[in-house]
Amino acid sequence: MAAEKTSPGLVEVEKTSPEVSGMGHRMKRKEDSRFLQGRGNYVDDVNLPHMVYGQMVRSPYAHARIKSINTEAAKKLPGVLAIITGEDLAKANLAWMPTLFFDKQMVLATGKVLFQAQEVAFVVAEDRYIAADAAELVEVEYEELPVLVDPYKATDPASPILREDREEKSNHIFHWEVGDKAATDKAFADAAVKSKVHAISQRCHPAPLETCGCVADYNKATERFTIYLTSQAPHAHRTLFALVAGLPEQNIRVVSPDIGGGFGNKVPIYPGYVCAVVASLTLGVPVKWIETRSENLQSTGFARDYHMTAELAADKDGKIKAMRVKTLADHGAFNAAAQPTKFPAGLFSVCTGSYDYPAAFCEVDGVYTNKAPGGIAYRCSFRITEAAYLIERAVDVLALDLKMDPAELRRKNFIQPEKFPYATPLGWTYDSGNYEGALNKALEMVGYKELRKEQEEKRKKGELMGIGISSFTEAVGAGPAHAFDIAGIKMFDSAEIRIHPTGKAICRMGTKSQGQGHETTYAQIVAQELGIPAKDVIIEEGDTDTAPYGLGTYASRSTPTSGAATAMAARKIRDKARKIAAFLLEASEEDLIWEPGKFSVKGAPGKAKTIQEIAFAAYTNIPPGLEAGLEAINYYDPPNLTFPFGTYISVVDIDKGTGEVKVRKFVAVDDCGNVINPMIVEGQIHGGLTEGLAIAFMQEIGYDENGNVSGGTFMDYLVPTAVETPHWDTGLTCTPSPHHPFGAKGVGESPNVGSPAAFVNSVVDALSHLGVKHIDMPITPWKVWNILKDKGLTG
Amino acid sequence: MAVTIEKTFRVGEPADKVWAILSDPKKVALCVPGAQITEQVDDKTYKGAIKVKVGPSVTDFKGEVQVVRLDEHAHEIEILGKGQDVRGKGSASMKMTGKLRNVDGGTEVVSTSELNVVGILAQMGARVITEVSNIMFEQFVNNFKKQLQSPEEMNAEAAKPISGVGLAFSALKASFSRHDDKSDSSAESDSGKK
Numbered sequence: 002m003a004a005e006k007t008s009p010g011l012v013e014v015e016k017t018s019p020e021v022s023g024m025g026h027r028m029k030r031k032e033d034s035r036f037l038q039g040r041g042n043y044v045d046d047v048n049l050p051h052m053v054y055g056q057m058v059r060s061p062y063a064h065a066r067i068k069s070i071n072t073e074a075a076k077k078l079p080g081v082l083a084i085i086t087g088e089d090l091a092k093a094n095l096a097w098m099p100t101l102f103f104d105k106q107m108v109l110a111t112g113k114v115l116f117q118a119q120e121v122a123f124v125v126a127e128d129r130y131i132a133a134d135a136a137e138l139v140e141v142e143y144e145e146l147p148v149l150v151d152p153y154k155a156t157d158p159a160s161p162i163l164r165e166d167r168e169e170k171s172n173h174i175f176h177w178e179v180g181d182k183a184a185t186d187k188a189f190a191d192a193a194v195k196s197k198v199h200a201i202s203q204r205c206h207p208a209p210l211e212t213c214g215c216v217a218d219y220n221k222a223t224e225r226f227t228i229y230l231t232s233q234a235p236h237a238h239r240t241l242f243a244l245v246a247g248l249p250e251q252n253i254r255v256v257s258p259d260i261g262g263g264f265g266n267k268v269p270i271y272p273g274y275v276c277a278v279v280a281s282l283t284l285g286v287p288v289k290w291i292e293t294r295s296e297n298l299q300s301t302g303f304a305r306d307y308h309m310t311a312e313l314a315a316d317k318d319g320k321i322k323a324m325r326v327k328t329l330a331d332h333g334a335f336n337a338a339a340q341p342t343k344f345p346a347g348l349f350s351v352c353t354g355s356y357d358y359p360a361a362f363c364e365v366d367g368v369y370t371n372k373a374p375g376g377i378a379y380r381c382s383f384r385i386t387e388a389a390y391l392i393e394r395a396v397d398v399l400a401l402d403l404k405m406d407p408a409e410l411r412r413k414n415f416i417q418p419e420k421f422p423y424a425t426p427l428g429w430t431y432d433s434g435n436y437e438g439a440l441n442k443a444l445e446m447v448g449y450k451e452l453r454k455e456q457e458e459k460r461k462k463g464e465l466m467g468i469g470i471s472s473f474t475e476a477v478g479a480g481p482a483h484a485f486d487i488a489g490i491k492m493f494d495s496a497e498i499r500i501h502p503t504g505k506a507i508c509r510m511g512t513k514s515q516g517q518g519h520e521t522t523y524a525q526i527v528a529q530e531l532g533i534p535a536k537d538v539i540i541e542e543g544d545t546d547t548a549p550y551g552l553g554t555y556a557s558r559s560t561p562t563s564g565a566a567t568a569m570a571a572r573k574i575r576d577k578a579r580k581i582a583a584f585l586l587e588a589s590e591e592d593l594i595w596e597p598g599k600f601s602v603k604g605a606p607g608k609a610k611t612i613q614e615i616a617f618a619a620y621t622n623i624p625p626g627l628e629a630g631l632e633a634i635n636y637y638d639p640p641n642l643t644f645p646f647g648t649y650i651s652v653v654d655i656d657k658g659t660g661e662v663k664v665r666k667f668v669a670v671d672d673c674g675n676v677i678n679p680m681i682v683e684g685q686i687h688g689g690l691t692e693g694l695a696i697a698f699m700q701e702i703g704y705d706e707n708g709n710v711s712g713g714t715f716m717d718y719l720v721p722t723a724v725e726t727p728h729w730d731t732g733l734t735c736t737p738s739p740h741h742p743f744g745a746k747g748v749g750e751s752p753n754v755g756s757p758a759a760f761v762n763s764v765v766d767a768l769s770h771l772g773v774k775h776i777d778m779p780i781t782p783w784k785v786w787n788i789l790k791d792k793g794l795t796g
Numbered sequence: 797m798a799v800t801i802e803k804t805f806r807v808g809e810p811a812d813k814v815w816a817i818l819s820d821p822k823k824v825a826l827c828v829p830g831a832q833i834t835e836q837v838d839d840k841t842y843k844g845a846i847k848v849k850v851g852p853s854v855t856d857f858k859g860e861v862q863v864v865r866l867d868e869h870a871h872e873i874e875i876l877g878k879g880q881d882v883r884g885k886g887s888a889s890m891k892m893t894g895k896l897r898n899v900d901g902g903t904e905v906v907s908t909s910e911l912n913v914v915g916i917l918a919q920m921g922a923r924v925i926t927e928v929s930n931i932m933f934e935q936f937v938n939n940f941k942k943q944l945q946s947p948e949e950m951n952a953e954a955a956k957p958i959s960g961v962g963l964a965f966s967a968l969k970a971s972f973s974r975h976d977d978k979s980d981s982s983a984e985s986d987s988g989k990k
Contacts, residue, residue, distance in 0.1 A: 061886040061915030117919075137854075141884035145914070295919070705797045709918035717921060 511551010886915015
């Protein structure tokens with residue numbers, strides 16, 4: 002897919018030779034040879050001498066008082082080394098730990114349990130089998146309490162108060178509002194057309210291929226702790242361990258080896274990690290704890306669970322005047338939302354979308370229920386998926402109310418390219434955009450006019466076909482340090498580049514790949530900036546003893562932050578290389594011309610020194626007055642977020658007999674600014690669209706009225722395979738970010754953020770002539786079949 | 797998780813003889829695979845236990861059974877059972893109504909059970925719970941018939957937990973094949989509703 006430059010003159014990137022493979026080259030991923038040969042090194046591959054195993058005892062109840070825990074039978078099982086309960090942790094003041102968002106959560110339950118599968122006791126044994134058997138023998142006596150599942154009943158006086166530990170005796174966590182209420186209400190009062198949709202972004206789970214786990218290794222002799230951890234943010238976790246457990250930070254080393262997918266699920270600190278650390282500290286041997294699939298789905302960070310109402314006010318020609326949003330957020334038992342903004346609803350206020358209107362008002366209320374804690378940003382920046390889904394659904398409902406074509410309605414309201422940087426009514430400043438460019442390209446790729454004609458003919462024959470558009474805007478790359486932090490640590494990120502005497506390099510970053518291809522893309526940035534072939538650059542992340550401090554990888558932030566830091570560090574190296582080259586060529590620095598890989602003397606092209614020759618000189622022939630070596634480090638604090646965007650179009654056919662929705666065609670046009678590796682971008686888009694498909698059609702972590710999890714195994718929580726996944730047609734436009742060193746924006750999350758609305762819009766479009774305006778996700782065949790049955794169409 | 801299970805089966809014996817068993821919780825318990833009555837509290841209340849092993853999960857419910865309604869004339873009984881797993885893995889409650897009807901050549905037993913399960917068993921979902929109930933019911937019917945024909949033999953048999961691996965496997969098999977495999981007994985009908 003070749004990118005069309007739609008906004009020339011922003012940040013141009015000159016293409017290097019294939020040998021160098023800088024930005025824009027479809028270089029094969031360097032890490033893949035190890036992954037494809039089964040030679041990856043994941044946390045569960047870490048096996049240390051004398052290592053023992055932990056197993057969690059979990060609550061079967063969603064809400065119950067713990068009357069007693071009897072560990073006698075379990076302790077008698079040969080091979081059992083220790084059993085830790087909440088009471089034991091309480092003695093060390095570790096029964097509770099802070100969450101990432103101004104709340105606390107139980108490590109092991111004391112007093113009562115608040116969700117099914119909550120951690121109650123931690124069994125340590127010589128092997129995994131003994132640990133699992135012993136966990137079965139731990140006898141916990143519970144007294145069942147009334148269960149609160151429905152977030153709408155959280156503030157009912159009749160509902161039980163869940164959090165006895167809080168001073169405030171209420172299930173209400175926060176009320177947050179942003180925008181100009183008076184102006185918005187006035188715009189609604191004056192509006193010719195008012196449109197409304199209630200849409201639920203259902204509770205779902207990233208379900209990474211590798212579940213969470215750790216090996217905690219305390220060495221009594223050195224007093225050092227090495228924690229091998231499934232962590233998207235190793236440095237932040239090291240500091241949190243130091244702060245929470247009171248361990249000296251120099252004695253903690255967090256190592257994130259290969260990570261099998263994170264998607265936000267591996268940002269929080271989980272009770273299992275803390276228990277393994279406590280157990281290793283107590284026993285003096287390494288303790289491994291690895292979750293099962295069900296434990297991962299039932300107890301670790303879920304995503305979404307936003308119950309949203311959006312209203313749009315417009316004139317009769319379809320010009321949007323204002324947006325009003327009211328949302329109820331179900332946070333489960335603890336507010337463990339893993340997000341570093343100052344706002345309780347994260348970046349949800351980008352819900353005004355890609356459209357230009359002056360007034361908006363958004364309010365969010367968060368509540369506790371008897372469900373697992375979380376609220377992580379699943380492949381998105383802190384509630385962006387919810388926001389993008391809401392506005393793109395609302396625009397389609399407005400188009401239906403106005404009887405306007407949804408593409409035309411979008412075109413009419415887009416923020417125009419010359420208006421950037423654009424200040425949104427809810428306080429964000431979009432960096433750059435050309436929304437119509439992406440829409441036009443997508444409409445052309447999908448053959449929109451022909452499809453509408455086909456739809457008209459099919460409707461006459463009683464066949465069901467729909468076309469759904471989503472023209473989303475994402476906000477990624479957290480973030481500007483003034484607006485984003487984790488426990489006070491500002492959200493910069495880092496890169497350190499060391500050039501070896503032979504001109505090869507090693508770079509270390511504060512981010513951490515979970516499969517995004519960092520080992521390739523960062524190397525390509527170095528190649529682009531220094532002309533050292535990407536294959537000669539090793540990328541290392543995840544070891545807090547060696548990597549520079551950073552906040553980790555999520556929120557599509559690696560390219561906007563560490564990617565930028567890599568370019569900035571490389572440019573420092575280039576500055577020093579220029580000095581060395583001037584010395585070697587006996588020319589003045591001003592007379593040197595840089596082209597990727599070498600400095601030559603102006604007017605004498607034969608007189609040149611390659612970066613490899615300069616590197617060698619940095620260690621062997623050091624210019625007087627200059628330090629030896631060729632390395633640099635940069636901590637990059639982006640001036641703003643970046644705002645990737647795109648238009649996705651889904652085309653579906655519906656089987657009237659079964660209610661099955663078949664995605665016939667899907668076009669994704671993305672604009673993530675300048676591209677580092679087009680093949681990796683395509684791969685990211687394919688993966689994200691597949692996850693979006695799963696959310697739209699298959700996945701939900703549901704709860705019954707007793708708080709039993711109904712999506713707690715892969716038998717109920719469905720993961721799309723090649724059979725369910727349609728072909729993805731991808732395309733790019735290119736509107737570089739004006740504030741990023743090489744004009745990139747980040748892309749990993751766009752497909753997951755933008756696609757659910759496209760899928761849902763296409764199904765609703767197929768049924769809109771029957772009076773259907775909205776269907777909540779997941780749109781299962783059963784749901785569709787029931788709608789068709791209601792309409793008398795099942796035959 | 798609530799599941800309603802309706803079952804009907806026929807036996808060759810007259811209603812009075814069938815009622816003699818159905819109206820006595822101690823005798824009924826003998827027919828339920830894995831169940832035991834351990835103590836009679838009063839004329840309507842009993843203490844009991846039932847062990848169910850589904851796959852890797854053994855649940856050992858201990859609780860109370862109460863006869864809520866006993867209509868000798870209409871041959872109707874309503875029983876309420878409640879129990880908790882002894883190791884704290886969950887709880888279950890059940891409201892069962894049984895009704896007898898005279899039919900040609902014998903008696904029809906109609907039972908409706910509203911089962912509410914909390915905990916690990918519940919997570920397995922209605923599809924497994926329903927199938928496990930189907931298998932348990934099949935064994936129950938066999939035991940019930942045996943009880944009618946040779947009660948002495950039944951009473952001598954100690955209550956055993958129903959077979960673990962076998963049960964999980966048959967439940968799984970049944971949940972995959974339930975749509976086309978209805979041939980087990982023409983006199984029985986079942987419907988599991990979530």
